[in-house]
Amino acid sequence: MRYSDYLNSVAVKHRTVSYNAITPKPQKGHSSASLPRIKVTFSQALELLAPYCGSRIIGQLKAVVPLAAYLTLFQLLVLRHPVEAALSLGFGLIAVVVGLALFMEGLSTGLMPFGNIIGDNLPKKASMPLVLLIIGILGVGVTFAEPAIGALQAFGASVDVTKAPYLYEILNNWTLPLVLMVGGGVGIAAILGTIRFVRGWSLKPMIYLALLPVVILTVFAWFDPNLRSILGLAWDCGAVTTGPVTVPLVLSLGIGIANAAGKGTSSLSGFGVVTMASLFPILAVLVLAIFVSFSVTPEEIIAVAANSAGNISEIEPSIWEQTPLVETVLGVRAILPLVLFLMFVLFFVLKSSLPNRMVTIYGLCLSIIGMCVFNIGLTYGLGAIGSQTGGVLPAAFMELPISATSPIFGLTMGLIVVIGFAFILGFGATLAEPALNALGMTVENLTNGAFRKSMLMYSVAGGVAVGIALGVSKVVLGFDLMKVLLPLYGLGVILTIFSTEEFVNVAWDSAGVTTGPVTVPLVLAMGLGLGNAVSAVEGFGILSLASICPIVAVLSMGLVIQFTNKRSANQSVTQG
């Protein structure tokens, strides 16, 4: 007896059925007999659902848990300060993980198919100006849907009105125009990016042209002492916008259009939109700030704020302003306009129907639910832990009323600990970002292995780490953000002039890719908490430094590689 025969008879029972018996009988003139639904038992359904949910939740756990653990451990062990409200923090972090898992799944099953269909079909059925208009409106829509943009709105109340009146005014009373302007910036960036796809423009002149007005307005605002405090926010907005919704959706549209125009063959065509989408919002926010400065004076804002501060103890917040309803409203408001707009384009402009309707609707529901849950987690999890650690952080070098053991170290030693903490935070958070891994692979393929994946990942992570460390020292030491930021951008431009097109594309995009939905709220909240604790004017600016530093890092790395390649090429020529 053969071993396999033996095993067969012991382990599995065999049965042979003709496939003819279970396929529908062929009938002339009557094709595609509808197949019966497959019935699934409850236990089978569970077996299907468990790995499906598990793998998605584990993906988000990997992003959130190390960061949260690092922050709490640092707070407990180095700062020797107990974690406050640990229970609600824990639930908040769970909400972040669940919310992100739901949202990302909803994004890939619900929103992305929309983007692909519209990108493939729109250029065939509509004229170019209409296509560009739709892409522009879409830019506004995706900005609303971006999870990290909610973080900006959430931190408005923590700004001191007397020190930074315009910042307070914009974050509290102008939040809708703020997001609209940021969205408008993204929209213009998406339009320009699409034109660039089709025409095959070089990115370099676009960077110079986009930076020029940004720098002019920045300098203008810098000379106005009331407007100066807005600069940190404006430059941070660029980093916030390029998240997990904007990048894939705008890219899928742009690539679809470039394909339709017959110019989608360049391997670089996917790049550049992210860069534009992080420069134009800066411009937009600066314009808004200058507009606000013409319409109200700082004295008015302070007076109004003082009035409302007096009233706030008397007015009980209505049920709509309490958790979880306020988060739910925010979540629905974030996704619904985008969905409605996409549906409008699909049904009325393209006159086509939804493919696989049930799955798409399921995905859309998931993304809305996920956004709501994530918003709750943002308030109680990421935002809370970030501002808590940020608030205790100065205990390392100065006396704080909340910490009995402060100052733990001397002034110099304490500052080194704090800046080192920020450096490691930036490095770890960036390496954990899944988008960076994907970018690394693309770059390795693009440069035929000259720019290795690990090299890109480490130079980006190192850049972000230096940026966050710089940003934290800015908040702690209170030096002027622009005196660091503008020279860094100047350096970036100079490096851009000498770099080849490939490296310019990769480098300027790498900054936007790394600022994901977990890092952004955490860093923003930490900066604001830190700013409050050391009573700085405002805690913004960390993210903007974390965007430019990786650009400079990748550009210089690219130049080094170019240089060594050229030298080895020369050597082989002289030898041969």
Add this chain to the structure above:
Amino acid sequence: MAKRNITYLTDALLITCVVQKDLAEPILEAAKNAGAQGATISFAQGTGIRERMGLLGVTIDEQKEVIRIVVSQEQSELVFETMYLAGKLDDPGKGIMFMSSLDRVATYIPE
């Protein structure tokens, strides 16, 4: 240059197994334990089962991995069944596998 010749192998069968993405690993492991000498894995996209399972269809990944293994006729039954059991193909949506006979096989044959 040394004289070259080709040795044809007969009694060979091809096992093809299509499963959801990231599920190939345990199947490959099992096939190797059952005596398979190597495997080729390629990526593919599948349709059909998702539409027929209603909302539960979303739990099934459209991206598939296709495993191809050439086996000798004697080991074929064992490898086929081990792979089927390791991949839990008796659950809905997990995948499909089939075996077909090969006319001839040629490769490097160790002495």
